[in-house]
Amino acid sequence: MQQSPMFVTNTTLLGNKHFLHIFHRKPFPVRGTKRCFNSTSVFFMSASNRHFFVGGNWKCNGSKKSIRELADLVNGIQLEPNSGTQVVCAPPFPYLDFVRSLLKKEVGVAAQNCWIHGNGAYTGEVSVDMLLDLGVEWVILGHSERRHIPELHESDETIAQKTKRALDSGLGVILCIGELLQEREEGKTLDVCKRQLGAVAKVVKDWEKVVVAYEPVWAIGTGKVATPEQAQEVHAVVRKWFSETVSPQVADKIRIIYGGSVNGQNCNLLAGQKDIDGFLVGGASLKPEFANIVSSHSHSQTRV
Numbered sequence: 172m173q174q175s176p177m178f179v180t181n182t183t184l185l186g187n188k189h190f191l192h193i194f195h196r197k198p199f200p201v202r203g204t205k206r207c208f209n210s211t212s213v214f215f216m217s218a219s220n221r222h223f224f225v226g227g228n229w230k231c232n233g234s235k236k237s238i239r240e241l242a243d244l245v246n247g248i249q250l251e252p253n254s255g256t257q258v259v260c261a262p263p264f265p266y267l268d269f270v271r272s273l274l275k276k277e278v279g280v281a282a283q284n285c286w287i288h289g290n291g292a293y294t295g296e297v298s299v300d301m302l303l304d305l306g307v308e309w310v311i312l313g314h315s316e317r318r319h320i321p322e323l324h325e326s327d328e329t330i331a332q333k334t335k336r337a338l339d340s341g342l343g344v345i346l347c348i349g350e351l352l353q354e355r356e357e358g359k360t361l362d363v364c365k366r367q368l369g370a371v372a373k374v375v376k377d378w379e380k381v382v383v384a385y386e387p388v389w390a391i392g393t394g395k396v397a398t399p400e401q402a403q404e405v406h407a408v409v410r411k412w413f414s415e416t417v418s419p420q421v422a423d424k425i426r427i428i429y430g431g432s433v434n435g436q437n438c439n440l441l442a443g444q445k446d447i448d449g450f451l452v453g454g455a456s457l458k459p460e461f462a463n464i465v466s467s468h469s470h471s472q473t474r475v
């Protein structure tokens with residue numbers, strides 16, 4: 172005889188993440204057993220209420236045709252109800268307006284850079300006011316390509332001033348930090364990250380609209396992803412730095428996301444780490460696997 176379905180739920184805390192466990196009776200009891208439940212565990216909220224954040228950094232890629240296709244792909248991603256996951260796409264400057272008009276409103280748009288000053292006689296630059304005028308909500312600052320490509324070579328101080336200008340005007344900032352391979356090999360990873368953050372902390376007091384992206388330079392575009400343990404170690408130190416240097420409240424609230432060769436395969440393990448609150452994705456954000464990365468927080472510890 173078929174039994175009526177029965178659901179039992181409870182919740183547990185793993186790391187900083189709450190899981191809802193749903194036990195459902197199998198349609199037919201296994202012979203000789205009375206207990207016959209399958210269980211499904213579903214991640215539903217960070218204990219600290221940090222919503223998962225996934226940014227797609229499209230870098231210097233795209234055409235009107237390919238960007239239209241990519242926007243269709245992003246619009247097709249089903250954001251899990253109540254997950255609070257935030258998705259933001261960062262196209263090159265000339266496509267910002269086009270992308271804002273194509274993407275559904277739940278998906279944010281970020282610029283990949285902004286000018287350090289306001290409007291004026293600055294040939295070739297794009298001001299924060301212009302970004303706001305286009306409905307852009309975020310800007311990526313301090314990306315390693317802007318710090319380290321010799322023709323660009325932005326300093327910690329320049330990045331800090333840009334961050335201040337963007338925040339003062341009401342934009343959110345995805346602030347990238349991270350060490351070069353040589354710096355990692357010399358054991359300087361944590362010092363480099365703290366130095367880069369420290370420059371910003373000198374001029375920024377309100378961190379409400381900042382997401383920190385830890386992007387080890389050796390992992391960017393190389394296929395050499397940091398292990399979940401390597402990333403978690405740095406994220407934990409960064410959070411501790413916020414607690415000691417800014418405040419425990421900011422440390423608890425601020426999203427620290429990981430970037431560097433994230434793809435549809437490695438995202439779940441990374442997303443399961445206590446202090447990894449999302450991703451900044453380069454190459455894989457141009458492909459269908461971006462959808463897997465967006466939903467990785469809910470699969471990071473799912474057991475069926």
Ligand SMILES: O=C(CO)COP(=O)(O)O
Pocket residue numbers: 228314386390391392393394430431432433451452453454455
């Ligand atoms: O630079 C990155 C995101 O900003 C990461 O790039 P990849 O994901 O291509 O390694």
